[in-house]
Amino acid sequence: MTSHTVRVALPGDRGADRSYDIAVGQGVLATVGPRLIAAGATRAVVIADAAVAESHGRRVRESLDAAGLETLAVDVASGEGSKAASELVRLWVALSEAAVDRKTHIVAVGGGVIGDLAGFVAATYVRGLGVWHVPTTLVAQVDSAIGGKTGINLPTGKNLVGAFWQPRGVFSDIDTLATLPTREFLSGLAEVVKYGVIRDEAFFDWLEQHQADIVAADAQALHHIILVSSRHKAEVVSQDEHETSGLRAILNYGHTFAHAFESATGYGHFLHGEAVSLGMAAAARLACRLGRIAPALVERQDRLLANLGLPIDFVAVARDLKTDDLLAIMRRDKKAISGKLRFVLPTRLGHVELVDGIEPQTVADVLEGNA
Amino acid sequence: MTSHTVRVALPGDRGADRSYDIAVGQGVLATVGPRLIAAGATRAVVIADAAVAESHGRRVRESLDAAGLETLAVDVASGEGSKAASELVRLWVALSEAAVDRKTHIVAVGGGVIGDLAGFVAATYVRGLGVWHVPTTLVAQVDSAIGGKTGINLPTGKNLVGAFWQPRGVFSDIDTLATLPTREFLSGLAEVVKYGVIRDEAFFDWLEQHQADIVAADAQALHHIILVSSRHKAEVVSQDEHETSGLRAILNYGHTFAHAFESATGYGHFLHGEAVSLGMAAAARLACRLGRIAPALVERQDRLLANLGLPIDFVAVARDLKTDDLLAIMRRDKKAISGKLRFVLPTRLGHVELVDGIEPQTVADVLEGNA
Numbered sequence: 001m002t003s004h005t006v007r008v009a010l011p012g013d014r015g016a017d018r019s020y021d022i023a024v025g026q027g028v029l030a031t032v033g034p035r036l037i038a039a040g041a042t043r044a045v046v047i048a049d050a051a052v053a054e055s056h057g058r059r060v061r062e063s064l065d066a067a068g069l070e071t072l073a074v075d076v077a078s079g080e081g082s083k084a085a086s087e088l089v090r091l092w093v094a095l096s097e098a099a100v101d102r103k104t105h106i107v108a109v110g111g112g113v114i115g116d117l118a119g120f121v122a123a124t125y126v127r128g129l130g131v132w133h134v135p136t137t138l139v140a141q142v143d144s145a146i147g148g149k150t151g152i153n154l155p156t157g158k159n160l161v162g163a164f165w166q167p168r169g170v171f172s173d174i175d176t177l178a179t180l181p182t183r184e185f186l187s188g189l190a191e192v193v194k195y196g197v198i199r200d201e202a203f204f205d206w207l208e209q210h211q212a213d214i215v216a217a218d219a220q221a222l223h224h225i226i227l228v229s230s231r232h233k234a235e236v237v238s239q240d241e242h243e244t245s246g247l248r249a250i251l252n253y254g255h256t257f258a259h260a261f262e263s264a265t266g267y268g269h270f271l272h273g274e275a276v277s278l279g280m281a282a283a284a285r286l287a288c289r290l291g292r293i294a295p296a297l298v299e300r301q302d303r304l305l306a307n308l309g310l311p312i313d314f315v316a317v318a319r320d321l322k323t324d325d326l327l328a329i330m331r332r333d334k335k336a337i338s339g340k341l342r343f344v345l346p347t348r349l350g351h352v353e354l355v356d357g358i359e360p361q362t363v364a365d366v367l368e369g370n371a
Numbered sequence: 372m373t374s375h376t377v378r379v380a381l382p383g384d385r386g387a388d389r390s391y392d393i394a395v396g397q398g399v400l401a402t403v404g405p406r407l408i409a410a411g412a413t414r415a416v417v418i419a420d421a422a423v424a425e426s427h428g429r430r431v432r433e434s435l436d437a438a439g440l441e442t443l444a445v446d447v448a449s450g451e452g453s454k455a456a457s458e459l460v461r462l463w464v465a466l467s468e469a470a471v472d473r474k475t476h477i478v479a480v481g482g483g484v485i486g487d488l489a490g491f492v493a494a495t496y497v498r499g500l501g502v503w504h505v506p507t508t509l510v511a512q513v514d515s516a517i518g519g520k521t522g523i524n525l526p527t528g529k530n531l532v533g534a535f536w537q538p539r540g541v542f543s544d545i546d547t548l549a550t551l552p553t554r555e556f557l558s559g560l561a562e563v564v565k566y567g568v569i570r571d572e573a574f575f576d577w578l579e580q581h582q583a584d585i586v587a588a589d590a591q592a593l594h595h596i597i598l599v600s601s602r603h604k605a606e607v608v609s610q611d612e613h614e615t616s617g618l619r620a621i622l623n624y625g626h627t628f629a630h631a632f633e634s635a636t637g638y639g640h641f642l643h644g645e646a647v648s649l650g651m652a653a654a655a656r657l658a659c660r661l662g663r664i665a666p667a668l669v670e671r672q673d674r675l676l677a678n679l680g681l682p683i684d685f686v687a688v689a690r691d692l693k694t695d696d697l698l699a700i701m702r703r704d705k706k707a708i709s710g711k712l713r714f715v716l717p718t719r720l721g722h723v724e725l726v727d728g729i730e731p732q733t734v735a736d737v738l739e740g741n742a
Contacts, residue, residue, distance in 0.1 A: 016615065085460045092456070096527035099703065124495070127522065127533045128613075151498065156467035162498045163534060244387065332470065 003028050004227050008146065008234040010166060010241060022146060022170040022230045024223065029059045029173045032107065032134065033067025039168055041105040041130065043070040045095065047118040049110030049136070050075045056136050056176050057109045064107070072098050076114060080267055083113050083152045085161075091121045105130040105168065111137035112144040112272070116162070119150030123165030130168045136176040138188025138222075139273050142195075142229035143251075145170050147237040157332075158259070158267065164242055172230065174222050185217065186309040187273025190254075192225050193304055194280060195232040198253050201350035203228050204304070211307045250352050253344040254280035257314065260329040264321045270311075277310035278317055282366060285314075287345040289362060289371040290355075297349055315369035323364045330363070374399050375598050379517065379605040381537060381612060393517060393541040393601045396594065400430045400544045403478065403505065404438025410539055412476040412501065414441040416466065418489040420481030420507070421446040427507050427547050428480045435478070443469050447485060451638055454484050454523045456532075462492045476501040476539065482508035483515040483643070487533070490521030494536030501539045507547040509559025509593075510644050513566075513600035514622075516541050518608040528703075529630070529638065535613055543601065545593050556588065557680040558644025561625075563596050564675055565651060566603040569624050572721035574599050575675070582678045621723050624715040625651030628685065631700040635692045641682075648681035649688055653737060656685075658716040660733060660742040661726075668720060686740040694735045701734070 003025025010018040023031060036044055044064045048057035053075045064071045074094050076082045095104075106129050108118035115133050122131035135145035151162020177185060196204030206224075207214065213221035233251070240247035258279030262270055270278070284298040302312045311317075318326060330341060341358045365371045374396025381389040394402060407415055415435045419428035424446045435442045445465050447453045466475075477500055479489035486504050493502035506516035522533020548556060567575030577595075578585065584592035604622070611618035629650030633641055641649070655669045673683045682688075689697060701712060712729045736742045 013613065013615075085456075085463070089456045092525055092532050093527060096525050096531050124532050124534055126531060127520070127535055149498070154463055154467050156464060160467050160497060161463050161495050163495055164498055242384065244384075 004223075006227065006230040006234050008166070009238045018166055020167060020169050022172060022234065024141075024172045024174070024227050024230060026174050026219065026223075028171045029056065029134065029176070030063050032060050032132065032171055033063035033065070033069060035169055035171075036064065036069060036105055036107070036132065037067045039105070039130065041069060041103060043072070043100070043104040044107050045072045045074060045098065045100065045104060046107045046109060047074050047076060047091065047114060047121070048108075049078050049114045051078045052110055052136050052176070052179075055179065056134065056173075060107060060109050060134055076110070076117065078110075078113075080113055080153070083117050085152060085154070087117060088121065088152055091117070092125060095121070095125050100125065100129070102126060102129065105132060107132045107134060109134040109136060111135065111140045115140055115145050116150050116159075117152060119148070119165055119167070120152060120162055123150050123163040128165070131165065133167045133170045134176075135170065135172055137180060138177055138185055138226075139191055141172040141177075141226050142188060143191045143233060145172070146230060146233040148241070158263070166241075170230075172226055174219060174226065177217065177222060184271060186215070187271040187277075189214065189225075189308045190273035190276040190280065190305070190310055192229050193301070193308065193310075194251075194253055194276065195229050197280065197284075197301060197346055197349065198250050198344070198352045199232050199236075199350060200228070204349055207308075208304055211304070215307075215309060246354055249354050250344055253346075253352050254278075254283050256330055256343055257282040260326045261314070261317055261321075263329045264325055265317075274311050277305050277312060278314040281305065281312040282314040283343060283345055285371055286343060286358075286363065286366045287347075289366055290345070290358075292345055292347050292355075297346070300349075315367070318367040323367050326367060327360050327363060375594075377598065377601040377605050379537070380609045389537055391538060391540045393543060393605065395512075395543045395545070395598050395601060397545050397590065399542045400427065400505065400547070401434050403431050403503065403542055404434035404436070404440060406540055406542075407435065407440060407476055407478070407503065408438045410476070410501065412440060412474060414443070414471070414475040415478050416443045416445060416469065416471065416475060417478045417480060418445050418447060418462065418485060418492070419479075420449050420485045422449045423481055423507050423547070423550075426550065427505065427544075431478060431480050431505055447481070447488065449481075449484075451484055451524070454488050456523060456525070458488060459492060459523055462488070463496060466492070466496050471496065471500070473497060473500065476503060478503045478505060480505040480507060482506065482511045486511055486516050487521050487530075488523060490519070490536055490538070491523060491533055494521050494534040499536070502536065504538045504541045505547075506541065506543055508551060509548055509556055509597075510562055512543040512548075512597050513559060514562045514604060516543070517601060517604040518619075519612070529634070537612075541601075543597055545590060545597065548588065548593060555642060557586070558642035558648075560585065560596075560679045561644035561647040561651065561676070561681055563600050564672070564679065564681075565622075565624055565647065566600050568651065568655075568672060568717055568720065569621050569715070569723045570603050570607075570721060571599070575720055578679075579675055582675070586678075586680060617725055620725050621715055624717075624723050625649075625654050627701055627712075627714055628653040631697045632685070632688055632692075634700045635696055636688075645682050648676050648683060649685040652676065652683040653685040654714060654716055656742055657714060657729075657734065657737045658718075660737055661716070661729075663716055663718050668717070671720075686738070689738040694738050697738060698731050698734060
């Protein structure tokens with residue numbers, strides 16, 4: 001199978017082009033070394049999730065070695081717990097002990113946790129090192145590895161600390177998905193469905209027609225969904241890199257509810273994509289309750305999500321939690337301004353809008369199944 | 372006395388102007404509140420050096436309160452020890468407990484340590500908050516508060532972690548210098564003399580002619596040196612914000628030696644400006660040894676620095692340290708590339724160049740007084 005390239009177009013910084021390529025395909029891991037050499041790197045620090053350090057991480061290091069780069073490997077324990085200040089400081093010290101200079105680039109191998117952590121390390125060490133993402137989970141390939149959001153959690157909240165730091169390139173190798181646990185693979189599909197709902201009716205249709213191939217992890221189907229998802233993410237990021245115009249906010253469809261479900265259940269109960277699936281189901285119901293979409297679209301989205309093995313019964317989830325607690329969490333959302341409730345809601349399949357000032361009682365009705 | 376404004380011109384980010392003003396004069400602290408209101412802030416977190424929290428910090432908070440901003444105060448212990456990861460994490464958590472959102476701005480009140488630390492907190496909390504600098508030391512007013520360099524130290528080295536994060540504005544109130552210990556005040560003059568040597572022969576002349584007024588901390592003389600220094604720093608930063616073209620590197624005149632003296636003696640033995648003065652004396656001698664300038668200029672710079680109460684006898688300092696150790700430190704400098712020695716050296720008064728590939732033995736000769 002061939003590989004494809006998606007360009008993330010960004011404004012330059014005084015002559016230096018910041019645009020970058022996402023390589024999507026089978027075997028693109030082997031191209032990491034030559035790409036870093038072409039970008040002027042002389043050394044590379046491979047920061048890998050310990051779970052894939054000896055599989056995908058080793059293949060990346062072999063590519064770097066073969067290209068003639070001096071390579072250092074630092075492994076990070078799997079799981080959200082590594083996205084913490086203590087791990088950040090450990091990596092900073094590891095780089096300083098390796099006498100890293102500005103010709104050294106960081107290569108992040110793993111899922112969203114590794115990409116966010118290693119990206120933030122790259123953003124802040126000697127005021128900025130080049131970073132390359134090698135996402136090895138579906139959710140990282142279709143979403144988190146693209147767009148330059150980096151950061152860590154605090155005990156007081158998720159993603160409270162971070163920086164915008166665009167990678168120099170992204171390598172989405174479909175072969176890496178073969179080793180992904182099924183539940184983790186399926187959870188990545190929530191963000192894929194999201195692109196259909198927020199921007200691309202034809203893609204939503206395609207997903208409906210290829211449900212079986214997707215769930216079976218057919219290589220051609222995976223290639224297509226990663227490529228289309230990457231294009232959508234790249235286009236949105238190109239137009240609103242720093243989330244200033246409001247456009248990038250459409251990517252948060254389902255996420256205000258999702259964060260509340262994740263936070264109220266304690267992170268780790270749901271995978272992020274599962275929470276996003278529940279959140280999209282709730283957001284569609286809210287949009288319907290507000291008269292923005294017809295019930296048929298709510299059901300159509302529910303059906304696709306369910307057929308892809310994703311949870312949609314947010315009412316059952318909310319029943320175990322307190323509605324007031326969920327509302328309080330939503331009011332504390334990082335994107336909330338002065339405590340007002342704000343949601344990204346569809347107006348039709350393939351189009352969403354940012355809607356401000358929604359009554360808490362309306363949201364409570366939706367969560368309690370009274371909508 | 373009136374106040375003056377120096378503009379730091381920067382390229383915009385998608386329509387948002389990033390340029391900012393430095394207000395220089397007596398009483399500019401009282402203008403902090405109205406300026407933040409004009410910039411759209413609704414809350415302010417004042418991060419102040421504990422030594423000035425109840426004097427200058429309180430005046431800043433009063434200005435913010437009077438302008439109608441909700442204000443929170445966080446004090447930081449004086450000294451370089453606060454520029455550390457532990458303090459960074461403490462401030463991140465303090466902001467999260469205060470439920471800081473993107474309409475909250477940071478106001479940093481103190482010297483270089485506070486500006487670097489609070490600036491880095493602002494750069495990284497919720498991926499970036501507005502920050503305003505209220506420098507209360509001479510070295511911060513003429514140098515560190517301008518230009519967006521922020522960061523912390525690691526146990527393994529100084530300023531290894533950080534980000535470029537431009538402030539929204541700088542308030543250099545000359546009144547704050549009245550309470551500065553004499554030694555700290557005088558050390559700030561090293562960076563002032565530096566601007567004369569690297570960019571401005573007429574300013575160097577002026578400094579020679581007004582030595583007595585400067586050392587006596589005459590308000591008009593201070594106003595002039597802060598204003599001229601701010602203009603030089605602003606011009607260089609405008610032309611090379613991220614240190615990519617090499618221009619900004621001229622600000623490191625004397626600093627490669629200075630860092631070696633500071634590191635070898637343990638930070639805290641010399642004030643930064645004292646080390647810079649020694650470093651400039653050594654750099655001028657090196658330039659002379661390389662035939663780039665005449666001995667008369669070395670002596671002229673030595674005389675001005677000494678008359679301003681600054682140390683110049685770098686040979687005596689180096690005698691107590693090992694030349695090899697000093698050279699090893701210089702080779703590890705963050706700006707070194709692949710271990711080569713590189714210095715900013717004058718070619719005439721008011722002009723410097725970046726000189727690569729200097730023989731370690733030549734540097735050793737200079738340090739040992741054999742040049």
